[in-house]
Amino acid sequence: MFPMLNSFLFLTLVLLSTVFSVKNFRSGYSRAGRIALLAAAISVVVFSLLYKWEAFHFFLPAICLLLFLISFIPLPKVSEDLKKEETEFDERDIVFSRYRLKPGTENYLSYYGKKPEKEVPDAATRALPGLLSKQSRFYHRFNAAAADASFFLLHHLRDSVDGEVREKTGGHTPEQIGNYLRSLLEHYGVSCYGTALMKPDNYYSHTGRGQGTYGDEISTDHKFAIVLGSEMKPRFTATAPLSPEVVETGSRYVDSAVWAVQTASFIRDLGYSARAHIDGNYQVITPLVAHDAGLGGFGWSSLFLTEEFGPRVRFSVVTTDLDVSALPVKQQTSFLSFCNICRKCAINCPSRAINPDKLEKVNTDRCFKYWNSVGTDCGKCMAVCPMGHPWGVLKSFALRSYIAGWLLKKLDDIFYGRKPGSLRIPQWMGNK
Ligand code: SF4
Ligand code: SF4
Numbered sequence: 001m002f003p004m005l006n007s008f009l010f011l012t013l014v015l016l017s018t019v020f021s022v023k024n025f026r027s028g029y030s031r032a033g034r035i036a037l038l039a040a041a042i043s044v045v046v047f048s049l050l051y052k053w054e055a056f057h058f059f060l061p062a063i064c065l066l067l068f069l070i071s072f073i074p075l076p077k078v079s080e081d082l083k084k085e086e087t088e089f090d091e092r093d094i095v096f097s098r099y100r101l102k103p104g105t106e107n108y109l110s111y112y113g114k115k116p117e118k119e120v121p122d123a124a125t126r127a128l129p130g131l132l133s134k135q136s137r138f139y140h141r142f143n144a145a146a147a148d149a150s151f152f153l154l155h156h157l158r159d160s161v162d163g164e165v166r167e168k169t170g171g172h173t174p175e176q177i178g179n180y181l182r183s184l185l186e187h188y189g190v191s192c193y194g195t196a197l198m199k200p201d202n203y204y205s206h207t208g209r210g211q212g213t214y215g216d217e218i219s220t221d222h223k224f225a226i227v228l229g230s231e232m233k234p235r236f237t238a239t240a241p242l243s244p245e246v247v248e249t250g251s252r253y254v255d256s257a258v259w260a261v262q263t264a265s266f267i268r269d270l271g272y273s274a275r276a277h278i279d280g281n282y283q284v285i286t287p288l289v290a291h292d293a294g295l296g297g298f299g300w301s302s303l304f305l306t307e308e309f310g311p312r313v314r315f316s317v318v319t320t321d322l323d324v325s326a327l328p329v330k331q332q333t334s335f336l337s338f339c340n341i342c343r344k345c346a347i348n349c350p351s352r353a354i355n356p357d358k359l360e361k362v363n364t365d366r367c368f369k370y371w372n373s374v375g376t377d378c379g380k381c382m383a384v385c386p387m388g389h390p391w392g393v394l395k396s397f398a399l400r401s402y403i404a405g406w407l408l409k410k411l412d413d414i415f416y417g418r419k420p421g422s423l424r425i426p427q428w429m430g431n432k
Contacts, residue, residue, distance in 0.1 A: 006057040009064060010047045014040045023390045024415075028235030028423060032389070032415040071401040075337035078359065089201075089285055091208030092215065095368040096280075098122050100209060107214050121365060128372035132246070136375020143243035143429060144375070150250025154279050158211050160261045161276040168271030174323040177270055181226075181324070184266065188259050191231035191313065192306055194293030195324045198225050202288045210281035218283045222273065222319035225284065226263060227293045230255035232312040234388065238423040240379035241350065241370075247429075249377050252314040253279040260316035272322035279316070286315045294332045300339035300346060301354055301381040302362035307333050307395060310388030311381070335387065338398055338405045344412070345381035348419055354381060384420060386412035 021036035050056040091097055092111060098118065101108040112119040129135035132144040185193050196202075200220045207216045236248035257278035267274035277284050287304035291297060296306035303311040336359065346356035351370035353363040362381075371377050382388060386408055387395055394411075397404035425431065 003057045005061050006059070007047075009060045010043060014043050017043065020390070020392075027233075027390060028238060029389070029416065031417070031420075035415050067403065070403045071397065073402045074400060075402050075405050076340070078334075078336040078340050089204050090206050091204040091210065091218075091282075092206055094208060095125075095364050097208030099125060099368070099372075110215075125365070125369050125372055128369065129375060130372050131375060131377070133375050136373065138242050138374045138376050140243035140425070140429070140431075143247050147243070147246045147250040150247075150254045151280075153254055154250075154257055154281075157257050157261055157278055158281040161211065161264065161278060161281055162274075163265060163268055165268045165273050166271055172270065174272075177267075177272075177322060178324050181263070181266070185226075185228065185259070185263070188262065189255075190228050190259055192229040192295060192308065194227050194290070194295045196225045196227065196289050196292035196294075197325070198223055198284075198289070198319060199292070202292065203284050204282070207283070210283060222275065222321055224320050224322060224324045225289050225293065226318045226320070226324055227286070227290045227295060227315055228256050228259045228263065228318070229290070229295065229306065229309075229313040229315050230259075231309050232314060232382075234312065234390075235423070235426065237312050237379055237383050237388070238420075239425055240383040240422060241374055241376050242422050242425055243376050244425055244429060245379040245383070246376040249314065249379070253316075256314050256316035260318050264318045264320070267318070267320050267322050270322075272320055274318055274320035274322065277317040277319065279314075282317070284317050284319060286317055289317050290315055291332065297333045297335045299335045299385065299387070300343055300359060301349075301385070303345075303381060303385075305333075305335050305385070305387050307387070307399070310385045310395075312388045333399065335399060338387075338408075341405055342386060342409050342412075344384045344386065344409075344418070348380050348384045350378065350380060383422075384416070386416075389416055 017036045017040035021033045021040065024030070024033035024036060093115075098111070099122070101111055101122075103123075112122075129137075132147055133139065134144075198220070202225070203218050203220045205218060207214060207218060230252040232248050232252050236244045239245055257276070260276035260278055264274040264276040275283070277286065287298065290304050296304055299305045299311065301311065304313075304315075305311050306313055340359075343356050346354040349367075351366045353366040353370070355363075367378070386398075389412060391398070391408060391412070394404065394408055398408035399405070
């Protein structure tokens with residue numbers, strides 16, 4: 001019985017290594033692909049050499065049994081209180097809104113009159129070359145134009161986030177609409193989606209950069225939300241902080257914005273109020289809504305992570321008065337216990353915006369300053385995150401079991417590197 005069990009386990013190991021290798025090559029992680037292939041080859045050699053040795057047949061089953069038994073030891077819990085530190089978020093305080101303030105204008109004077117400590121550091125950030133700027137360190141003529149094209153489109157989509165609500169006809173129930181909507185979202189090709197009940201503190205308190213007048217109070221009328229995510233492709237995110245990363249960011253923001261604008265329009269057509277919240281024009285704090293929709297949780301990097309894609313997702317939201325509670329609300333996931341033993345984002349952050357020693361919010365001022373000097377949105381914390389790598393079901397175990405978490409961290413360091421460099425710019429992009 002043991003030789004058979006041993007053969008089965010070895011074959012499974014070889015098969016999984018090969019599948020993992022193919023997955024990695026296809027995603028652009030050639031280093032991980034090569035290591036997985038090598039692991040598969042070594043397994044075959046070891047198996048052939050040791051097959052005749054009787055004691056060997058107990059070896060692998062014994063290791064598997066041991067791993068199974070100790071896998072019940074849970075990861076020590078880490079408090080999830082980070083996101084609750086503030087109960088009200090004013091969009092005027094975020095780095096993007098502050099960056100747009102023009103010295104001498106009424107908004108500038110009123111903002112820095114209240115927050116004088118931010119004036120000097122913000123002026124220093126404004127003096128840097130800026131995102132996609134020709135003077136920035138990682139400037140790439142074609143990629144800057146490609147990213148700009150996405151932000152151009154997003155800018156114009158801002159006028160389509162809301163519109164006229166049609167009369168309700170046909171007597172359809174919210175449940176029937178919700179069922180249709182679920183298939184419609186899949187038809188659009190949405191990578192992940194979820195629904196949430198809106199809480200007042202999921203909205204910004206005042207407008208800072210989106211549609212409407214600067215400083216206007218934001219209405220919190222809509223009670224429901226649909227969150228739509230678009231997966232960022234690893235071949236591009238792994239080039240972070242080089243320019244392909246920002247091309248991918250822009251493109252995926254466009255996907256999720258288009259889906260959100262379409263979804264909001266679809267809902268309004270059926271007689272319910274709905275507004276899309278898209279990049280540059282959010283009235284909601286998207287990660288908080290995504291969290292309430294059960295799409296994932298916050299990582300050490302302060303980024304929002306999903307179990308499937310880690311931080312490699314760009315979100316839009318639709319808020320509405322259509323009761324979408326019939327759509328599935330997923331179970332929330334906690335990542336921080338695994339993060340506590342990982343901290344890879346912090347040790348790889350080029351601007352030291354993430355504290356490696358203590359769990360606290362990312363220093364967005366430092367991070368944004370770095371973006372404005374290199375000209376891209378960096379994304380190194382996203383690129384190195386093990387939760388964004390194609391570990392499949394092992395990620396689920398790693399979030400719950402101490403041994404699986406420890407194993408994943410070690411394996412991730414071996415396959416992808418503890419401090420990996422940036423992947424080469426894809427050949428078709430050239431070196432412009
Ligand atoms: S890199 Fe590690 S510590 Fe950072 S968010 Fe990802 S899992 Fe958490
Ligand atoms: S926190 Fe900012 S600067 Fe640091 S790795 Fe992430 S994106 Fe880059």
